[in-house]
Amino acid sequence: MIEANDLTKRFGRCTAVDGLSFQVQPGRVTGFLGPNGAGKSTTMRMMLGLDRPTSGTVSIDGVPYQRLSDPLRTVGALLDARAVHPRRTALNHLRILARSNGIPARRVREVIELTGLSSVAHRQARTFSLGMSQRLGIAAALLGDPAILVLDEPVNGLDPEGVLWIRKLMRDLATQGRTVFVSSHLMSEVALSVDHLIIIGRGRLLADTSMTAFIDQQSDAGVQVRTPEPQRLHDVLAGAGITVTACADGSLQVAAEAERIGVLAAAHAVTVHEVRRNTASLEEAFMRLTADTVVYRAEQSRGTHR
Ligand SMILES: Nc1ncnc2c1ncn2[C@@H]1O[C@H](COP(=O)(O)OP(=O)(O)OP(=O)(O)O)[C@@H](O)[C@H]1O
Numbered sequence: 001m002i003e004a005n006d007l008t009k010r011f012g013r014c015t016a017v018d019g020l021s022f023q024v025q026p027g028r029v030t031g032f033l034g035p036n037g038a039g040k041s042t043t044m045r046m047m048l049g050l051d052r053p054t055s056g057t058v059s060i061d062g063v064p065y066q067r068l069s070d071p072l073r074t075v076g077a078l079l080d081a082r083a084v085h086p087r088r089t090a091l092n093h094l095r096i097l098a099r100s101n102g103i104p105a106r107r108v109r110e111v112i113e114l115t116g117l118s119s120v121a122h123r124q125a126r127t128f129s130l131g132m133s134q135r136l137g138i139a140a141a142l143l144g145d146p147a148i149l150v151l152d153e154p155v156n157g158l159d160p161e162g163v164l165w166i167r168k169l170m171r172d173l174a175t176q177g178r179t180v181f182v183s184s185h186l187m188s189e190v191a192l193s194v195d196h197l198i199i200i201g202r203g204r205l206l207a208d209t210s211m212t213a214f215i216d217q218q219s220d221a222g223v224q225v226r227t228p229e230p231q232r233l234h235d236v237l238a239g240a241g242i243t244v245t246a247c248a249d250g251s252l253q254v255a256a257e258a259e260r261i262g263v264l265a266a267a268h269a270v271t272v273h274e275v276r277r278n279t280a281s282l283e284e285a286f287m288r289l290t291a292d293t294v295v296y297r298a299e300q301s302r303g304t305h306r
Pocket of ligand 1: 011014015016034035036037038039040041042043
């Protein structure tokens with residue numbers, strides 16, 4: 001488990017991380033989200049002992065990273081996929097890491113196969129595309145067969161096959177009971193691969209919740225109803241004291257539970273074609289939650305071109 005307690009990091013006058021407390025539990029994939037500059041990378045760097053907290057703590061299985069007796073076997077990390085010696089081959093990079101951490105050489109072959117790098121294992125890292133570098137970074141993270149994985153934007157640069165692969169990999173790792181902590185800006189991908197969400201904005205915790213509860217909270221309470229008899233249904237629902245709004249596409253927005261709408265429609269023999277709860281996408285829910293904390297925002301275009 002990873003645990004942050006009142007974790008704070010200041011760079012001069014900039015407070016990058018501001019009193020963050022959360023736990024990352026094993027057995028599930030936890031997504032770490034926030035707008036640009038929210039403090040995600042800084043938090044991950046502190047987890048891995050690469051930055052020192054100004055105050056507060058972050059621990060891995062109860063101890064700070066620096067005090068882990070066998071760090072690579074405890075926590076595997078992908079922070080910067082390009083942080084590999086450019087003239088070193090993938091195989092040598094992993095061999096050196098393995099040797100200096102007392103990991104058997106056969107494990108190098110295993111992670112190369114696991115990450116699909118066999119055909120390029122003898123190529124220098126400087127010739128790698130971003131996607132190949134990401135795979136090499138993931139291979140390094142898996143080298144010590146750690147129970148905890150910290151992955152900063154692992155999907156960056158991967159092709160669709162690679163995206164599917166990492167999704168399945170993270171799912172498998174969590175199913176094996178490991179702790180998987182992953183940051184990403186790709187909301188559609190996060191929605192498919194993550195069970196739990198920790199969302200920050202301007203260094204502060206905004207949400208620590210399951211994916212389903214988050215979408216539920218951020219969704220409108222209303223229900224959209226399609227009917228060939230909108231006026232009749234409107235009158236029936238309004239007569240029951242329910243607020244109904246007609247939409248441009250002919251459907252009705254109804255401020256009531258789907259069950260109640262169904263019962264009233266049936267009682268008055270009104271035909272209904274569809275009753276659908278207004279569920280937000282993760283992207284919409286994220287934008288709603290973080291709107292006030294966005295630091296870098298593109299200016300709205302004011303031109304007349306379309
Ligand atoms: N070494 C540093 N010196 C000064 N300021 C820093 C340093 N590292 C990060 N910051 C600042 O801390 C804040 C948080 O940055 P961080 O990189 O942690 O955000 P992030 O959520 O990872 O952003 P992104 O999504 O853009 O990668 C930003 O305002 C950034 O400019």
